[in-house]
Amino acid sequence: MIATLLQIATVFSLLSLLAFGGGAAALPDMQRAAVDVHHWVTGREFLDMFALSRAVPPGSLIVVLIGQKAAGVAGGLVALLAMFGPSSMLAYGVARVWHRAGGAAWRETLEQALAPVSVGLTIASGIAIARGTEHGWAAYAVTAVTTLVLAFTRLHPLAVMATGAMLLTLVGG
Amino acid sequence: MANRTNPRPASLGALFISFLVIGSTSFGGGLTGWIRRELVEKRGWLDDQQFLSCYALSQLVPGATNPNLAVLIGAQLRGAIGALVALAGLMLVPLAILLIIGTFYFAARGAPGGHWLNVALAGAGAAAIGFNIATGIRLARINIRRLGPALIAAAIVVGIGILRIPLLEVLLVMLPTSLALTLWQRTP
Numbered sequence: 001m002i003a004t005l006l007q008i009a010t011v012f013s014l015l016s017l018l019a020f021g022g023g024a025a026a027l028p029d030m031q032r033a034a035v036d037v038h039h040w041v042t043g044r045e046f047l048d049m050f051a052l053s054r055a056v057p058p059g060s061l062i063v064v065l066i067g068q069k070a071a072g073v074a075g076g077l078v079a080l081l082a083m084f085g086p087s088s089m090l091a092y093g094v095a096r097v098w099h100r101a102g103g104a105a106w107r108e109t110l111e112q113a114l115a116p117v118s119v120g121l122t123i124a125s126g127i128a129i130a131r132g133t134e135h136g137w138a139a140y141a142v143t144a145v146t147t148l149v150l151a152f153t154r155l156h157p158l159a160v161m162a163t164g165a166m167l168l169t170l171v172g173g
Numbered sequence: 174m175a176n177r178t179n180p181r182p183a184s185l186g187a188l189f190i191s192f193l194v195i196g197s198t199s200f201g202g203g204l205t206g207w208i209r210r211e212l213v214e215k216r217g218w219l220d221d222q223q224f225l226s227c228y229a230l231s232q233l234v235p236g237a238t239n240p241n242l243a244v245l246i247g248a249q250l251r252g253a254i255g256a257l258v259a260l261a262g263l264m265l266v267p268l269a270i271l272l273i274i275g276t277f278y279f280a281a282r283g284a285p286g287g288h289w290l291n292v293a294l295a296g297a298g299a300a301a302i303g304f305n306i307a308t309g310i311r312l313a314r315i316n317i318r319r320l321g322p323a324l325i326a327a328a329i330v331v332g333i334g335i336l337r338i339p340l341l342e343v344l345l346v347m348l349p350t351s352l353a354l355t356l357w358q359r360t361p
Contacts, residue, residue, distance in 0.1 A: 019235050052274055056267045060237035064268065065275045076272065084260070087236020088244045092256050094230055095248035111222050113355040114229035116322035117347055120329025121232055122205055122309035126302045127334030139299040146303025150206075151310040157206060158198060161300040168296025169289065 004071045005078050007038060012063050012082035019087070030063070040070035060084075138171045181217045183250045185258050191216060192243055192262030203304035204239045208246070209312075218250055221316055233344065239263065321354045 011033045019026035027050070034040045041049065046066075053062035060083060067079025101107035130143055142164040149160055183191075191211050199207045205228065213224050227249065231241035240260055247259025317323050329347055332338045 016236050019237070048278065049275075052278060053271060056271045056274070060240075061267060061271050064271055065278075068272075068275055069279070073272075076275075080264075080268070084237065084240050084264075087234060088240060088256070088260060090236070091231065091234045091241040091244040092248050092253065094234055095245045095256065098226075098230065098245075099249055099252075109355055109359070110352070111226040113348070113351040115222060115225045115316050116325040117329060117344070117351050118225040118229040118232075119309055119313045119317060120326035120347070121229070121333070121340075122312060123306050123326070124330045124333035126306035126309065127330065128337065129305075130299070130302050131334070131337070135299070139295060142296060142299040143303040143306070146300040147306040147310070150304050150307035157203065157210070157304050161203070161297050161304065164300025164303070165293045165296035168299060169293050 001071060005075060008040075008067050008070060008075055008078050009082045011038070012067075012079050013086050016083050016085070016087045017090070026060075027062075030066075034066050034070075038070070040066055045069065138168055142168055183216070183218045183255075185251055185254060187216070188247060188251060188255055189258045189262040192247075192259045193265060196263040197266040199301075203301035203308075205242075206304040206308035208239075208242060209308055212246065219246065221312065223249070225312065225316065232340070319358070321358065322351070325351050325354065 012030075015026040015030055015033070018029065031043075031046055035043050035046050049062050049065040049069075053060075053065060061080075063079040063083040064076040068076035071078070098107065126143075126147075130140065135143075146160055146164055149155055150157060195204065195207045195211050209221075209224055212218050213221060219227070224246075227242060227245040231238050231245055234241050234245075240263060243259040243263045244256045247255035247257070249255075251258070313323075313326060317326060325347060329343060332343045332347075333340060
């Protein structure tokens, strides 16, 4: 039991620090570790857990389900801490350096340079997620209409998303 | 903009509540949109440029982007405790719900009605993707006023969204390009 918890801690803290570009970047390696190497879950279970956790923000919580399957609630908690602890500490370190820079000229310059990059990433990630999942024509239509409505009106996002869910259910996916 | 103080001070309680709301409303995705809506538009704790730089830094640090963003924003507003409070607020409700879902899943797999739930989730997900793209469009309209930055944003959209070039490679090229452009436009 302790051995399994240690394995969980090791695997997920490594994944945490290797996941450049967000949690999804770590998924292939996570699948290999959890299914093929340690046999915590089967391939089918991994896919089910992925689908379940995808609906729940912030996405990477699949590690909790894997940990729970491998070693009960303690396993889930260890997986959670291992997956978010190291990267959060790194983010905090970056934030401190950033904060200390205050109104320094280099920070102002960097903020200006980062702005168009972030705008591009926000739009690109939406498109990439749509292309990376099973996205039929109906789903693309929902995405396109939502984009226009939310970019150019003041309607509440929840109302628009609920409408999207209903529309797709009516069409049948 | 030389003297950068936060537009409005954030109390720890309000910070926790804000991220609790963000974590509870962003089911199916669209978290970036929710964070900007809550912290920039409603609370006024950050301006767009601060939000965007935190967002870019959250992408550069490895690990899940949104918890990173919570840590970065929390730390910027209230230091180490702020980072913890924001992260805890963001994760609390989703974690509780996932543990309940997980328990059900382990107890009874493939329950009837699962298909309709999946379709509804897919619909909410498709709309959530739209919310993220719409947030990007809003940010572009407010923050990008020159051709150079617009071209950089467009190149990233095409590179990652259409051509599916890995994020790390795109950033390695586009970050220095954007920095060079900013410096070049600064020099009179």
